[in-house]
Amino acid sequence: MKLVNIGFGNMVSSSRIITVVSPDSAPIKRLVQEAKERGMLIDASYGRRTRAVIIMDSDHVILSAILPVSIASRVNGKDAPETQDEIQL
Numbered sequence: 001m002k003l004v005n006i007g008f009g010n011m012v013s014s015s016r017i018i019t020v021v022s023p024d025s026a027p028i029k030r031l032v033q034e035a036k037e038r039g040m041l042i043d044a045s046y047g048r049r050t051r052a053v054i055i056m057d058s059d060h061v062i063l064s065a066i067l068p069v070s071i072a073s074r075v076n077g078k079d080a081p082e083t084q085d086e087i088q089l
Contacts, residue, residue, distance in 0.1 A: 004074045006054065007066040010044040014075045018055045020068045028053055035061035 003011040021028055032053060035041040040060050045051075048065035055061055064071065 004071065006044055006052075006062065006064040006071060008044065008046050010064075012054065012056070012062065016057050017075065018057055020052050020054050020071045020075075022068055023050045023053045023063070031055075032061055032063070035059075 002014045004014045004017070006012055023029065023032065032041065038059075042060055042062045045063045045065040050063045050065065052064040052066055052068040052071055053061060054064060054071065
């Protein structure tokens with residue numbers, strides 16, 4: 001079992017992740033709201049702006065302040081920047 005850091009010392013099992021998406025679209029916002037109503041939402045953003053929504057195979061939805069590309073890189077074993085400011089264009 002490989003654990004992936006999703007920010008602020010929080011870890012999730014990489015084998016249980018279905019997808020990592022941006023929170024900006026209306027369908028994802030609805031999915032987050034529905035998870036909150038069902039008690040399946042985990043907010044791991046520590047009050048920061050949510051930059052990634054992680055959907056798990058257990059129907060849990062996790063909010064993270066780390067960019068989706070960074071989480072994906074960590075799942076693949078590469079080190080990636082945590083914030084938009086750290087990405088050099």
